[in-house]
Ligand SMILES: Nc1ncnc2c1ncn2[C@@H]1O[C@H](COP(=O)(O)OP(=O)(O)OP(=O)(O)O)[C@@H](O)[C@H]1O
């Protein structure tokens with residue numbers, strides 16, 4: 001029987017383990033499989049170098065699409081050094097000598113161009129503390145800035161927000177004001193309270209990013225002098241500024257760059273005080289939810305009843321598009337699994353790579369066709385003709401949608417109060433009728449949403465997904481009731 005060696009045993013047997021690893025690696029002589037880019041998920045691993053001050057030896061070796069962890073073990077009785085090799089297949093694996101430019105090149109232009117085309121692109125790095133997540137995400141942020149702007153059409157603009165998430169709390173990074181992460185009535189995720197800043201150029205973006213991320217919570221731990229103690233999210237939105245195109249329903253493109261806080265083993269937490277332990281608990285809880293969502297997403301479509309608990313943590317709620325099996329916008333995700341090269345971290349690295357590999361079998365996302373009865377997709381012209389038809393000409397469309405870029409989305413986003421105030425402004429429509437028109441519009445919105453959810457649920461496993469959906473409806477109704485209770489405008493009529 002083989003046992004896992006202690007740190008002392010690793011040190012005592014270091015020469016023997018290094019010999020075994022050298023021997024195993026010398027027999028890997030086939031040409032490494034070339035890198036590949038996944039359709040919806042591109043999953044890569046990256047192992048950082050061992051630093052001079054670290055008294056350890058390397059056990060992770062990438063060979064193109066395969067990465068091998070030579071896990072050191074000892075024979076139970078004879079204390080004989082042995083290796084338990086574990087190999088994983090991803091789209092590509094980067095070793096200690098790989099540069100940030102190589103990692104960036106692998107991500108591919110399709111991914112960087114997606115936001116300009118109205119899609120959602122998500123990049124996240126995850127793995128043990130001190131393995132190079134912040135190093136990698138920061139480098140990719142710098143490398144992609146110019147390309148992101150190059151992909152824009154002359155009428156598109158970029159706005160950014162920076163959020164840090166710690167457990168169920170979220171903050172706008174530069175101002176440290178609290179942010180509420182929630183779903184709106186269209187089940188889109190909103191970052192309520194978060195500043196969005198116009199970014200005219202790649203240089204301006206990088207300056208903002210540097211200033212914002214400098215506010216992020218970091219501390220010195222046993223593993224990392226500047227360990228990130230929160231998840232940092234950069235949300236880059238690409239918006240259409242041409243009123244004609246946006247009135248025609250051109251959709252917002254999004255790029256999320258996510259630098260997760262690292263997971264820690266018990267040994268990494270040895271020097272933590274109570275506050276740090278609580279922090280570590282919250283980080284590990286949200287990372288567990290992320291892992292559950294990854295597992296669920298990968299196994300969807302296998303016929304098993306699986307639940308994707310993305311509403312269980314704020315982190316996964318923000319990223320929910322990547323866990324859906326059917327979406328209205330094209331979605332792509334790049335995952336960088338960061339690992340430590342050290343022998344002592346073998347089991348943590350194996351765990352990280354195992355989750356990464358799980359995503360390789362995720363079924364393809366289904367792209368849902370836009371629903372022409374959905375008010376969100378209506379142009380201004382279409383929205384105005386609906387308003388005229390529903391009110392038999394009584395509604396003044398110029399009061400309802402007064403601005404140049406207004407469209408069906410703007411109309412559907414009006415609160416009940418705003419809608420009624422606009423509808424009654426001309427004096428031709430009273431409160432009761434205005435309310436009836438609002439309800440009619442809401443029926444269209446709800447119907448479109450139900451159709452979309454049905455298509456999403458059809459692609460997913462029914463029971464658990466339906467439960468989630470029921471829960472969401474309950475919360476939505478409760479929230480609407482709270483909002484309505486806070487509005488006293490009705491008393492005027
Ligand atoms: N590929 C690499 N090449 C050179 N140095 C690296 C590499 N990856 C990481 N480092 C260095 O290792 C240290 C730890 O990296 P980093 O802070 O990015 O880890 P992390 O995964 O973000 O950790 P945490 O989860 O604690 O935030 C930093 O000093 C960083 O510069």
Ligand SMILES: [Mg+2]
Pocket residue numbers: 133134135226227228259260261262
């Ligand atoms: Mg970090």
